[in-house]
Amino acid sequence: MVRSLLKLYLLVILAAAAAVTAINTTFIPLFHEHFTATERENRRGYAFTLSQYLGPQRGKDRDAALSILQEQAREKFDLVDAASLTHLDAQQLADLAAGKLVLGYDAKDYYLPLRDGQILHALSEEEDHTNISVLAYALIALATLLSIIAWVWYHWRDLDKLQQAARDFGGGKLSTRANLPRRSNIAALATQFNEMAEQIEASIVHQREMMHGISHELKTPIARLEFGIALLQSAGTGDAERARQALRLEDLRRDVRELDELVTELLTLGQLEQGAAPMMLMRVSVSELIDSVAASLADEVADNKLTLSVHVTGPRPHHVCDPRLVARALLNLCRNATRYARSAIHLRAETDAAGRLRLTVEDDGPGIAPEERARIFEPFHRPDSSRNRHTGGFGLGLAIVRRIALLHGGQVGLDSGSEGGARFVIALPPMDERAMPGKPSI
Template sequence: MNRIFFRFFMLVMLSITAATFVIYFAMSRLFGDPLDDIARRQAAAQIFLLEQYVDKAPTDEWLERLNKVREVSGVKLDLIPLTQARSRLDAAQLGALDSGAVVLDADTKAFYRRVDLTGHKYIGSEADVIHAQDLPIDVGLALEMEAVRYVIVALALLIPIAMWSRSHWNGLQALSKVADDFGAGDLSARAHMRPSASIYPLAERIDHMAARIEGLLDAQRNLVHSVSHELRTPIARLEFALELLRGAAGDPALEGRIAAMEGDLQELNALVGELLSMTRLDSPQALQLETFDLAAALAGCRDALDPAGPVPSFGPLVGLGEATADRRLLARAIGNVMRNAQKYAQGRVELGARRLADGSIEIVVDDDGPGIPAEEREKIFEPFYRLDRSRDRATGGFGLGLSIAQKAVTLHGGTIAVAESPLGGARFVITLPAAQA
């Protein structure tokens, strides 16, 4: 947002600057150079003496009056040959000089004017030019005055624009905070702007959208939570009935069916537990932070694995130090990833961890299984997604373990990614930011 307002400010300033130059050139083209007009006004007294006092003298008194003016004036007045004057002027000024007009040269603080065009003043007067020097011309002051005028105009434009932009800035900052809080899991975040605010219509729509999303997510969470709890009751009844049936049964075939039914119930019970875990991970309030030794936590994750599968070998875990996180959730995430690797590995699983230069922690789990195709690596974190359903039926699982792992890592501000392992299978990389590590 800073970039937006900076660009807007620069656009306004460039527009004012461009307008200044356009006005200057337009006035110059239509009405002549404004600087020349300013210089002519500053030299108006000397031009007035020449035109109204010296030129009004009778023919035989013209030079006498000119000398009187030279004595009392601080301006230096000389008579120079017409050819010399022509050599100092450009084409446009020559035309004005030949017509008998006063030609100003603001740069040298001087003006030129022919004595007369017909030689009536004195003999050879048509070949002489009056050259006035040291005129009281100060174009710099005039430029400063013009600059002050433009600055006042610029301020008159910028101050209302700044006040208008400030209200937009505050409103957008409030909306940005709402978006950040909402994205962080605070579904109750709202803008709550006054109807008089400039972006109130946008804030109102965002609030309505947030309320709708909060309602949908709450409904979904409540539905999953309620269904999961409701399923627990018939599951418990079925378990009790199967225990009674097992006590009354004597047929080996019936006992086999009862054992299979008990396995299905255990699977259903585990599924309900996973669904409840998923609903608890939808809120940042699920985190219960504590400080613990990360190497010991990783060792605990390994010890909790199925001893019948490949036992993960540890890479170097030196220098990991302590981590501040929810130990239970983090162990759940790492354990799910390691169980997934153990499930599909041919016989080798490796666990490694290291502290990076920026203070973050990288945890890597490798296996020598079949690996995960590149086009499927993002989908495996979706709930209930399975690469090979027939294999999952043989190995167990509901397709929720990696989804739970991703939610737990994301709650800690970290990331989990899949790549190809040097062992030939899949490599899972969990990165925890320095704030958690």
């Protein structure tokens, strides 16, 4: 703080000294006419007295009168001819010819024309007030120093708080925030720091929860693989044992596929969250997109003895989006619905005149409790009714749906359907067709 204070103080003092020097050397020439008019008005009585005193005198009498005046006055007086005043400009010479008092550019020389054409030259001598000037400038410098100290200390105090908050946050105290008053001059900086700290804390907490969830999800299939391998190693050689080995091998393959599916889902979610998967925007036929999703679900719907109804309405038949990602989101929602629907799943797509697209997936299952809806889109979160992996999946599908909606600038919501089940709604805003890479439409 001391070094910064000294630098600031030195800069202010040098700037003030330069300003004073510039004023003393440039203001009189720049505003000479104004100063001349002012001095002429202020010394009008003085000039009249001098003219009356010296005007009637001639020759030696004038010289004697000038000597007496010199003894009584502080200025130095002498008589000059107009021809010798070559340093005066045309305007000053014209003023002398008109009988006016003229002020020199140094503000010390005065020229007063007398009646007989001679000119009285007066040179003012300034008194030496060095001690007073030094004291005055010292007081100004002290006042400046005190003002700068007050200003710097006020900022230094708040900056020190912000620095301490940053130090604590960097030391692992993620809940640390910079608490500064709103009147502080760095309140905006502190607000930005707090927002950054909140985002970093949320990201770290999210990563921790992800790691915990990944560890938990990987533990079960790995344990089953180890158990299956141990059974295979201890198996006998008979026909019955070989049949059991075949079943165990199939279980092991199923566990490997489960691990592969989990890793694929994790990679997909990671790419979406990091923006590593670029969006391929194109003009898509909404009805063809919905039909392709319905066709992909035909076998699953039939295996679960469900019916899938599809409805496409709205004034706009096309929408700009990434069809691969949007189809993935709809497939995740529909496959989620097949786990809980009793008899029917409804898939609807609606467009409006502004170009917004609303995608709805609804089932007639038991639905999701209101207290669970706030966390349903978090990775690895499953409602109480679907804790079993075989019915609830890995808990990543809805997180992927939410991320896809956010990538399109939209959002996804959950509420109760008309038949009591869960109704998921993806709302996508209109996209700028100029952002498309020129791909053909579907």
